[in-house]
Structures are given as structure tokens and as C-alpha cells.
Amino acid sequence: MRYFAGARAAAGGVHEESIGATSLDDLATVLVERHGERLAVVLKAASFLVDGLACHDRRAALPAGATVDILPPFAGG
Template identity: 50%
Template structure:
């Protein structure tokens, strides 16, 4: 199962710090996250979504062994 970790405002919107998922593409995962956590709908498009530490296209196949980090924009300088 793929592990999804949420940080800062994404964690607040999802209501969990992490969860395991079974979607087979990054695009399907994004859609399922919004369906399961309505609060993510407004924030997910602005978040960095990292698969094992790197950005990828939405059609990336997921094997189930990835760690996905959902990172909202951070303010600061």
C-alpha cells in the first residue's frame, strides 16, 4: 500500500497525519483524496505532491511501495 503523509494545513484539511492508499496512478490518488477528504479540495491544487521525495506527472503509475508527501505552500523568507 502507498503511504500518504500530510503536513501543516494539508493535515488539518485531511483530518489525519498519514494513511495508506491503493490507487494505481498519482492522478487517481489525487481524485480519491479529494473524494475522501472534502477539505483537501481547496488546498490540494496548491500543494506540492512528492513521490519518494520528487515531483512527478499525474500519470505516474503507483506500485504501492511509494511514500507520498502532501506539502502545502509555506510562507516565510
């Protein structure tokens, strides 16, 4: 699990950590329990990459050992 930009700030500056989760929804629940509601707000608007590929179905099963990147909305163009 890797955090970028505003997601990293909302997680208290954590760059990456290991989390066991079965889906992105499950992952979000664990992350909010660990880091609080500020991260919950970011996660609602964030995009997720699973092993480098965009994943839009937050209920889809995560492969064992997958790398998940949390990308909050970025300003600019």
C-alpha cells in the same frame, strides 16, 4: 501517504494513511472522496514527493508501496 501543515488540517488532522492509487491524480480523487472539498483546494496547489523525490507529473504511475508526501505551499522564505 503523509500529510503536512495545511494538508493535514484539511484532511481533518490525519497525519498519514494508506491508499491504493495508480497515479497522483487517482490519489487526489480518492482523498477528496474521503476528506472533502477543503482538501481538494489544498491539493491543487500542493507539491508531491514520491519516495522523497519531487513529482510534477500527476499522471505518472506510482510505484507499488511508494510513500507520497503532500506539501502545501508554505508561508515565509
